[in-house]
Amino acid sequence: MAGDKVDPVHQFVVNKIVPIEIGGIDFSFTNASLFMVATLAVAAGFLYFTTSTRSLVPGRLQSVSELSYEFIASMLREGAGSHGMKFFPMVFSLFMFILTANMLGMVPYFFTITSQIIVTFALAIFVIGTVLVYGFYKHGLGFLNVFVPSGVPGILLPLVISIEIISFLSRPISLSVRLFANMLAGHITLKVFAGFVASLGTLGALGIGGAVLPLIMTVALTGLEFLVAFLQAYVFAVLTCMYLNDAVHPGGH
């Protein structure tokens, strides 16, 4: 199975490490679970230990933690106003978790948990669920104003409302698929180009000469993927802020 080496999908296979089964449902500790825990450990460990000295004049690493904090704080304040700041821990956790997961996924042989649709979908449902629960809890049926944009002529209302409802329902899908597809496609592309390098390299001198091109491509793509890894975490957080804005100020758009 020589083709296995360059099988670009192999990296997404979930393998059991410790099989656990409860009530007939498979809850095994898998490589995906391992990297979820690793993401937790790396992200929480970094934030915890870089701030443990509580220096008045921050070092570089403490600055990174503080900058992330202030970055998300200003993003949320701009996106959802000062009333939205009660969701700060949630947005910050989401951003740091996704960012760390994406970045860990860039390490060779590491599993990318955000390339699993169920993971991104669960995070998206968590966001939309929070919007719905908080929206109805805080505003009751007034939350339904979120589907009624102000200043729309009455005759267009049924059409606009149905569009709004469809757009609202598609939010968890777009939110999860965007992150999932970006990470998946990026890793597959990387793997395919890196696979070309290996395959061409076995074809003798001409092959090695030809392998330079995919190698350059792989290096460039790696840089791009780091950008995408950050950007997708950022986009997820920004959209979360926007959706939370609906929960805080329904009909206020």
Place this chain on the structure above:
Amino acid sequence: MFVTAAYAQSTTTEGAETHDAAAGEVHTETGVAHEGGHGSGVFPPFDSSTFASQLLWLAISFGLFYLLMSKVVMPRIGSILETRHDTIARDLDDAARSKAEADAAVAAYEQELATAKAKGNVIASTAREAAKAKAAADRTAVETSLNDKISAAEARIADIKAKALADVGSIAEETATAVVEQLIGGKVTKAEIASAVKASAK
């Protein structure tokens, strides 16, 4: 259930699509048996047999992460930032107060300098006035004594002159008497001589 990790792209078509074909195969590339879910032929991210486990572990790890963030890390970073903000504000206040103190000290210094200057001027002008007055007094005293001496000297001169003039009369009378005697050989009275001298002296 042992399954291959190679999928539609690399295995035979039936191996990719059916569970049975994949079952029992060993991942030959690494020699490690990979355990997959029931839907081994599915594109792995869409393999629903792993969903329950992923959801559970995501809930555990993300839940723990959320707890750590909201209870430990974020309050800590928040307090660091707040402390820094307060410290900077306090330092700025201190700086402003120190500046005000420095300004007050400069103002006080300048005021004292001005007072001292004014005082110096007063002392100097007083001394000058006193010196002037003393000089004037001395001059007047000297002038007075000089005037006294001058007038005394003038008085003496006048006295001497008068005496001398008085002597001149008698000398003239005697001379005249002698001259008359020599010239005319006669005697003239003293009274006549005197009146003649007097008349010629006029």
